[in-house]
Amino acid sequence: MQSPARSWREIPQRYRLEAAKCARCGFICFPPRLICPECGAREFGPHKLAESGKVLTYTVIRVAPQPFCDQSPYAVGIAELDDGVRLTAQIVDCDPAALKVGMRVRIEFRKVSEEGEAGVIYYGYKLVPE
Numbered sequence: 001m002q003s004p005a006r007s008w009r010e011i012p013q014r015y016r017l018e019a020a021k022c023a024r025c026g027f028i029c030f031p032p033r034l035i036c037p038e039c040g041a042r043e044f045g046p047h048k049l050a051e052s053g054k055v056l057t058y059t060v061i062r063v064a065p066q067p068f069c070d071q072s073p074y075a076v077g078i079a080e081l082d083d084g085v086r087l088t089a090q091i092v093d094c095d096p097a098a099l100k101v102g103m104r105v106r107i108e109f110r111k112v113s114e115e116g117e118a119g120v121i122y123y124g125y126k127l128v129p130e
Helices: 004-009 011-016 066-071
Strands: 018-022 044-048 052-061 074-081 086-091 104-114 121-129
Antiparallel strands (some): 018 044, 052 104, 074 086
16 A cells, blocks of 8 residues: 555646656656656656547456455456557446457546545546446
8 A cells, every 4th residue: 555645746647647748759658757768858748638548458357466355356457548648447337248459438536445444545547438
């Protein structure tokens, strides 16, 4: 589980889908980076990611690790958003048997976990079929 401090630092990309767009070559980094992997530049501007895309690949988790045992079977996939960024996330609200490569999905924010009854509640993005 990540620390509450790290959770606060990641708010822009986690909750607003905020990426960094290289000022020199236009490459979109998500999560944001300090150096562009394409051209080596260090100048970035904010970029709001597209909120939908298509599934490139997926897998169904049938034997889940301890924190997610009650959710199995569940699917995790890689989606290519409409702006070209690739994103890994859990695919929800869909029978795993109905998933298909190329199916359209949108990003939604959902509760991921919490630390105890009085602890921090973590939210994150998940992919939902359109």
